[in-house]
Amino acid sequence: MAQSVARLDYAAGDIKPPLDTGVRMRLSVMMFLQFAVWGSWAIVFSNYLTATPAQGGLGFSDAQAGVVGGTMALGAIISMMFAGQLADRVMSSEYLMAIFHLAGAGLLYAMATVHTFGALWWVSLAYALVYNPTLAIANSLAFANVPDATRDFPTLRVLGTIGWIAAGMIGLDLILGPAAKTTNKPLLMAAGLSAVLGLFSLALPHTPPSGKKGGALPFLRAFKLLLDPSFGIFFAISFVITIALAFYYTWAGVFLQDVGVKAVGTTMSIGQWSEIGFMLLLPFALKRFGMKGVLIVGMAAWALRYALFSAGYAWRSSHGAMVLIIAGVALHGVCFDFFLAAGFIHTDNKAPASIRGSAQALFSFLTYGAGMWIGGVLSGYVVKNYNVNAVREWSMIWIWPAAGAAVCLLIFMALWKDKPGKLVEADTSAEAVALT
Numbered sequence: 001m002a003q004s005v006a007r008l009d010y011a012a013g014d015i016k017p018p019l020d021t022g023v024r025m026r027l028s029v030m031m032f033l034q035f036a037v038w039g040s041w042a043i044v045f046s047n048y049l050t051a052t053p054a055q056g057g058l059g060f061s062d063a064q065a066g067v068v069g070g071t072m073a074l075g076a077i078i079s080m081m082f083a084g085q086l087a088d089r090v091m092s093s094e095y096l097m098a099i100f101h102l103a104g105a106g107l108l109y110a111m112a113t114v115h116t117f118g119a120l121w122w123v124s125l126a127y128a129l130v131y132n133p134t135l136a137i138a139n140s141l142a143f144a145n146v147p148d149a150t151r152d153f154p155t156l157r158v159l160g161t162i163g164w165i166a167a168g169m170i171g172l173d174l175i176l177g178p179a180a181k182t183t184n185k186p187l188l189m190a191a192g193l194s195a196v197l198g199l200f201s202l203a204l205p206h207t208p209p210s211g212k213k214g215g216a217l218p219f220l221r222a223f224k225l226l227l228d229p230s231f232g233i234f235f236a237i238s239f240v241i242t243i244a245l246a247f248y249y250t251w252a253g254v255f256l257q258d259v260g261v262k263a264v265g266t267t268m269s270i271g272q273w274s275e276i277g278f279m280l281l282l283p284f285a286l287k288r289f290g291m292k293g294v295l296i297v298g299m300a301a302w303a304l305r306y307a308l309f310s311a312g313y314a315w316r317s318s319h320g321a322m323v324l325i326i327a328g329v330a331l332h333g334v335c336f337d338f339f340l341a342a343g344f345i346h347t348d349n350k351a352p353a354s355i356r357g358s359a360q361a362l363f364s365f366l367t368y369g370a371g372m373w374i375g376g377v378l379s380g381y382v383v384k385n386y387n388v389n390a391v392r393e394w395s396m397i398w399i400w401p402a403a404g405a406a407v408c409l410l411i412f413m414a415l416w417k418d419k420p421g422k423l424v425e426a427d428t429s430a431e432a433v434a435l436t
Contacts, residue, residue, distance in 0.1 A: 016148035023205055027142050027156050030097070030204055032163035033197035034138050037101070038131070039164035040171055040190035041108070043268050044181040045069060046254045051182035058115060062387055066380015068121055069250045073376050075128020076135075076369030086133070093141040094204035100130045100137075102198035108191035112184035135368060136361040143348045143356065145205045150345060151283055157341055158279040165272040167193075172265030181253070181264050222351070222358040230418050231350060234295075237412045238343055239366040241299060244404035245335075246375025247306070247397075251383060252329075255309065255394055259316060259325060271332025278333035282341060291346050292418055298339030299409040305331040306402035314395035340367065375401075 049065040051057025060068065086096055107127035114120045146152035167189075172178075176185045226232040256264050285294050305328040312324035343363060351359030382400055386393040 031160035035160035036163035039167035056183035070376030073372030076132040093207040097201035105195035112187035168265035241408040242371025243375035244401035247401040274333030301334035303405035310398035
């Protein structure tokens, strides 16, 4: 069978045409609002769940908070199976964004008004089912409208980071106030932002389905990419290490509260400021060190971050303890950009155009979905195990994800041998999806 093979070289000097200014503006606003919605409530959700009713919270146990927090990732597991297929074969991406975010606005409002564990679990899961697909769809929509993914995507995705910062610093701490972190106000703010993004999505560049009618479902065809040893190992390690990553996303806000931080949103935004700088550095890092070098640095940063958190809590009575903790927060730029953002770029560069949305959905399914869900639930029980007399022993809690990230890093360094310059073949017909 004749094969059409695309060459991928992160250090290549091919010059692509510039991204249209109008398209850039619309995609930038999309990314800003996409992560402002998430950042409005996610970083303090566990604070709200575990705070007492007198503080405006729900009074859930640590284990219950982990289970409810895990619905975001559980929703990704379910929804990512069809999200990419919708974008690849059924409906234009901008319409999907509008439908999901408008529905999400109503569900966020419901999350803010439900107070029982069982009911909140189901409403949170329903919201996760409509929000998670937009992560993959927003990425595939952006990739479909830029001339050069390696050059242009980081400059768009950085607006998502700025949106997250604005939600934390301006929305949570300045507008709502630090005390709001244990109330339902962040959820209400997120509902409003979701409604705005839903309406704005109708003005995004028209991005029709790129896949062909008939043949194998795009999501199933995306799974065939895993037959390539290099791609399979990359996805497998990404899945496992995300279990460790979930500890940060679920518990960092509670950890900062326990060590005496008042403005949790502003403090966590330090990581997003760092993310801006490293996102802009990402294209240069890819050219200089290649994808493997960038991913190694990203994984190592996760292990180091958790080690700093553990040491900071163990030495919390010393003057330098908070410096270690803030340094761990500041590492978020390396952790996210050099692992998750780089992973989305690698996936886009490897996948054929006809199943690009499904390939992005598959990566999100394994990382934001399965890995984060397992990690979120597991983290709840780890925190519960080290909660003695209502005092969480964070120095031991953070050792677990630190060790997990370190093991993943060593396995990745030993096993991953990417094939520079090679993509899967462009011919991905139902008869054969051959890998080069």
